[in-house]
Amino acid sequence: MTRATCVLVVDDNEGDQYLAARTLRKFDEALTILTAYDGEEALEVLEQAAKKPDIILLDLNMPRMDGIEFLEEYQRRAILPHTTIVVLSSSDLADDRSGTTVFDCVQHYVVKPLLTRHLPEILGGDDAH
């Protein structure tokens, strides 16, 4: 597994976006970090961005198009088959967790906040800090 170089953070909360980005940069300054406020914006970013993300950090509770709706659409369109999706939610409810595992593209489920120790497994590669 090669090391991820581009991450898309999908979260409607700027504070959470900031925290995720900060944690990612602390881990790997070279990472390209894209952001989106909800599912719809995330789909637009995926379509338009010059550099496609290897990893998508996906919040569940969002306006307009939430995480589950995004996953349905993502799977339906089969946009980036090799991209890893990590659900990053403030909910540790079993229902929320199991609601996302039915999607093949979801690799991990992380309860907020995102911490540095989560990253090696998520980002992959040998160069663990």
Added chain:
Amino acid sequence: MQIATLTRFAAITIVTLTAITVTLLVGMRTTLQEELAILRTEAEFRQLGNDLAAASDLLTREARYYSVGGDRTHYDAFWREVNETRTRDNVVARLRELGAPPEELALIEEAKANSDALIATESAAFAAVADGDFERARSLMFGPAYDRDKEIIMAPIRDFEERMNSRLLGEVAEAREEVNRALFLTTGTVLAYVIVTLSLLFLLFIRRVTVPLTRITDALDDVAAGEPDIAIPYTDGKDEIGSLAKAAAAFKSTLEQNRELARALIEHRDHLEDEVAARTTALTDANTELAEFAYRTSHDLRAPIVSSARLLSVVEESIRDEDPQEALTSLGYARTALDRLDKLLQDILALVKVERLEEDAEWIRLDDVLREALQRASHLEGFERLSVELDLGHDDPLLLKRSRLEVVTDNLISNAVKYQNPEQPSPHLRIETREDEAGVHVIVRDNGLGIPVEQQDKVFGMFKRFHPRTSFGSGLGLYLVKKSAEVLGGTMSFEDLGDGSLFRLTLGPPGEAT
């Protein structure tokens, strides 16, 4: 007329007619017997007349034989007739017995009286024979004197016969007439008897019973088959058929009432089922909403706290790393998160108040409430960019719960302020009140961002946010508006204007808003 009365009348008529007919038949028989008797009498009268004439002729004949030959046999025969047979006396006696009229008897008496002269002649002839003077005897018996004397006897007898004959002919004709009359009367009566009996039977059983019964039965068959608008015939009859028809009509009416009742029951049952289904749906919806509310609040309350705690850790790290910029940024985000938490808590509190708060309705003028709401909104960021237009046509006081109405007006106005379209050169807000047959309307329209078409069905839903980048909202504002409208006894509706939104609060039909 009652059939029983009619039947009784018919029976009496038939019995009377039978009695009359029997009487007439008996009378007929008597009349015939009388006629027979008259005929017999007539025959006897004729016989008596003949006997009388024959007896006279016998006497003349025997006397003449004796006067010619002197044969004693004729002499004896003559006297036997005169003294023993006495035909004339017997005839007279019999005529008296038969009640012959006196004038006829008088004629016989006359003949008898006239016979004395003849008997004297005959006695002289017999004396001459006894003397052997046959010449004289013959001249006496065959002379013109004898014939003359004989004639004065026979004339009354013939007269008698004639009178008797003519009388008898009259009596017989009268008897015949009587018989004919009786026959005519009897025949007529029997004919009348037959006609009346048959007519009564026809009237009773065909017209009054059989035909009505058939028609009533047919009508009942139709009623039983469920055919509508069947009228039972003969219900206005005064007889038993009328009673039967009335009973049938009552039965029909009961049957129809029962059918109606069954229909009503089925309808009622269906209605109940519908109502139960509707209430079940409403309850299920409420439960779902409550579960979603619990889930969403627990999440949305926790999320900013988790974020803030982490951000505060970042602040701490930054201070250690002597990176004040980072510390300030993190604090800024923490503040935003906590502000949102505060806003969310306020909205939840407002929601609880909307649903739980005991509040008395008061007389409110809509224009007052709207002007106060605008006054409160005037402190919001961006309000100064909006051109506000008021068309407050409704100025009658309404009996309403003030805080609920304020939740509606404040949220609608603040939404118009917060979600302006940045590309719109002249953002505006128009507030209108008016009344029509549907009720009192409060209409808030703007040319702001509007609601995305695909989300318009959830516009009044819980935790629905449509413009997360433009302004933070708890997602409870329009939900609060809808709940408040319900408490006010009104309804909320949304119209997409293409370049903006129109929200309409309709407060029931006039006079029903609370």
